[in-house]
Amino acid sequence: METITLNNGIKCPVVGIGTFTLAPADAQNSVREALKMGYTLIDTANAYVNERAVGRGIRESGVSREDIFLSTKLWPSEYENENAVDETLERLGVDYVDLLYIHQPAGNWLAGYRQLEKAYKEGKAKSIGISNFEGKYNEELQQKWEVVPQFIQVEAHPYFTQKELRATLDKYDIRLMSWYPLGHGDKSLMEEPVFVQLGKQYGKSPAQVILRWHTQMGFVVIPGSKNVDHIKDNLDILDFSLTEDEMAQIAQLDKGERYYHRTDAQLAQFAAWRPAFEKA
Structure with a gap:
């Protein structure tokens, strides 16, 4: 597994499995099978309401805890x-x-x-991060943090490469973890001729080419699925590399356009909502 080194010296795998939208039973199964396949990065969150299931999947996999990079997120109601x-x-x-x-x-x-x-200081979190902190929120946090985060998790894909944000990330050596890495139910990204052509050239699907683009951009990518075959395919991207010319071709697709547009009203709703956590 390829890894990146974080600004605190810890290594993180470049490909993992996400559990967003997965029901507990599906999350448990996907995590267990992914770890058996060779995944070592698992991403979940309070808000996904499947943390207990993720834990069960980890234990059922037989993979040692020390060999797993486990990521989760605190929801605003827990702050x-x-x-x-x-x-x-x-x-x-x-x-x-x-x-x-x-x-x-x-x-x-x-x-x-x-x-x-x-x-972080108590050793309960080996690294820390911010999710969806862009623009004014990122700027304000920079004035107030005591520990620089190791990661930011935001929407990123070839149509929206987070060019402006990356200037700040580079300054502090903060790594980017992509969500919506393949677009959001929008097939137009995977139907782009450059990905179709490169897929044929390398014997990969357009989705696999896009995921490889993420890792070569220096991003960590966490596609989620409850389909075991898709989970396997999403990991099968590390046996080829895109050339500089091919990366430059893909760069031409950047429209600076995101799929998800968050509003202040949604942030207020997020602050008021409390996850109905799974019972033990």
């Missing part, structure tokens, strides 16, 4: 809960996570970030 980190670890059935994010710049997000910094 002021002083027990939020311990409760998250309890749901996952682990003593620490390898990466702990705050999920949204909603509610008292600075209190949430202080929770991350505390967990």
